[in-house]
Amino acid sequence: MAHSPGDELPLIEYCAGAGAFPARRWIRYDDWSCVLGQEVEIRRGPKTVRRGRVDMVSEDSSIVWIAGDHAQARALYMKDDGYEAWVSPPCIQTMGP
Numbered sequence: 001m002a003h004s005p006g007d008e009l010p011l012i013e014y015c016a017g018a019g020a021f022p023a024r025r026w027i028r029y030d031d032w033s034c035v036l037g038q039e040v041e042i043r044r045g046p047k048t049v050r051r052g053r054v055d056m057v058s059e060d061s062s063i064v065w066i067a068g069d070h071a072q073a074r075a076l077y078m079k080d081d082g083y084e085a086w087v088s089p090p091c092i093q094t095m096g097p
Contacts, residue, residue: 026086033061041086042077050075
């Protein structure tokens with residue numbers, strides 16, 4: 001299912017107090033269809049390879065495109081190549097089933 005930029009991520013509830021954590025906290029998010037429009041960190045193994053906004057996701061949720069910026073061009077990352085998407089909500093609270 002495709003999501004629009006600004007949609008909330010499922011199973012995550014944003015709460016008030018964006019400055020609640022002193023350092024940014026990143027969590028791995030495997031359903032890439034839900035990160036469209038979100039700021040993500042792309043990792044491969046223990047290494048962060050890119051941070052940026054997801055501007056496109058493949059229909060099968062296996063590929064993301066990170067928007068270009070002043071420092072880097074638009075880039076494509078595939079799950080099959082070992083990449084992971086990590087998100088950092090300002091304040092997260094995992095919701096129950």
